[in-house]
Amino acid sequence: MHISTKCSVAIHCLIFIYEYGEKQKVTSELLSLSTGTNSVTIRNMISALKKDGIVAVKAGTGGATLNCPLSEITLYRVCRAIEPNFSSKLIGVHALPSPLCPVGKNIHNVLDCSYQKIRNDLCESLKKITLEDMVSDYRRMQYKPD
Amino acid sequence: MHISTKCSVAIHCLIFIYEYGEKQKVTSELLSLSTGTNSVTIRNMISALKKDGIVAVKAGTGGATLNCPLSEITLYRVCRAIEPNFSSKLIGVHALPSPLCPVGKNIHNVLDCSYQKIRNDLCESLKKITLEDMVSDYRRMQYKPD
DNA sequence: AATGATGTAAATTTAAAAATTACAGGAGAA
């Protein structure tokens, strides 16, 4: 029913990996410390990003690196990688409207009509923002700390 | 962190009230039966819609009616009435990134930059859809049931 | 007054998200 904190954690990790992935070994433990999120949760999330080709993880010895240019990583892609049907969970629908009521009988279809538009708009909105944008925001803040 | 089912239940109720509110007394009990949602939840939700001027409830004796034209009731207005800060809860953020890490220290501000754009886009998207649209979808389905 | 409604608070239940525990398996270092 929502875009979970996993998306925020994923962006955090991706920025971290971009900044440090080449210089040092970025493990799930390190990302766990930086994000304040459980290392198993991190591993599951990184694993999903890996399947989408966003990151690469060195087998056996560990360590994550980016696997594609920042400009190709949109928020849409991150959300979809982590939670395949995230957009259909955006707005919750009540499960048991009465089939005996004319409104209840049709409400799911009525809602779907409009919700589909909203879901599409959201996806477009998420496609417009890339990790490149976010890293540049990050760097700007790095040097203007207030 | 998401748009709850309350929004869907509210739309269901508003269509119901539009269709039957003038002919019969639409009580929370009746809406509870039609939606399959608890009557106290209905009353709380109707109460929020009332505060926004979307519906009127007859005091004492009960019964809800629409209080403004369908075309003025956008999904944005419904969402905001029910959950004042719904858009800020759209995407969850991890609560405890490490303040000792350069990324952790700035991540909330970085996320806010982009998330603000997404929230605005969502609000615009919700403003484009009115209850008038949804009622006409509903009526179309009424006569073409499949 | 009696009835049938709303409005709201407080407590309980339910369901979803996240954390924890546990462990098999891979790559490199000792």
Add this chain to the structure above:
DNA sequence: TTCTCCTGTAATTTTTAAATTTACATCATT
């Protein structure tokens, strides 16, 4: 070749948020 550090993933437990339930004061009409 065995030890260590890491990943991947399953199963369980804890935590949190949403929704329901219970309860009752209050307000018009009959």
